[in-house]
Amino acid sequence: MRYFKDSLWTAINSGNIEAKKLAKIEWKDNTRQYLFEYMKLEKRLPREVFEHFLTIDFHDYRLKEYKIIHNHYGDPNPIQLFITVTKDTELWTIEYNQIKKLNIDVVVEEIGNRGMDDWGYHELLIVDEKTISHEILFASGSTILIYFLDNGISVRKEP
Numbered sequence: 001m002r003y004f005k006d007s008l009w010t011a012i013n014s015g016n017i018e019a020k021k022l023a024k025i026e027w028k029d030n031t032r033q034y035l036f037e038y039m040k041l042e043k044r045l046p047r048e049v050f051e052h053f054l055t056i057d058f059h060d061y062r063l064k065e066y067k068i069i070h071n072h073y074g075d076p077n078p079i080q081l082f083i084t085v086t087k088d089t090e091l092w093t094i095e096y097n098q099i100k101k102l103n104i105d106v107v108v109e110e111i112g113n114r115g116m117d118d119w120g121y122h123e124l125l126i127v128d129e130k131t132i133s134h135e136i137l138f139a140s141g142s143t144i145l146i147y148f149l150d151n152g153i154s155v156r157k158e159p
Contacts, residue, residue: 092156096152120138
């Protein structure tokens, strides 16, 4: 995570008043910088995805599942990832195609009985002229990082 770092999130939620104050200032500045970078993705993400993440956030949603599918061997980009999150009665699925890199980092000593825990923050950023990254930080400190080609993502609300 470049802008919404676990260390900042931890400081904001700490009992240290001075650390909390400094972290909030940095978080506000990082939010402004991130929005500037996010706007550069307008032509590289499907319109509905761009608008979704501009207006709707999955903060405090629970990870229900992630599913990795390996399609036909020999395909140029055979990996698909589905992430399903839930909150109250809402259920959303994010689908990634044309994946170039996938890292799932589960912080085992931190997950306890809550698993990866709630979706905290995320960043969609430009990697290069054809690739976008999406990194998700969970309350446990666990992360999911996906590199995918332009327009290789969709978001849908499940019925």
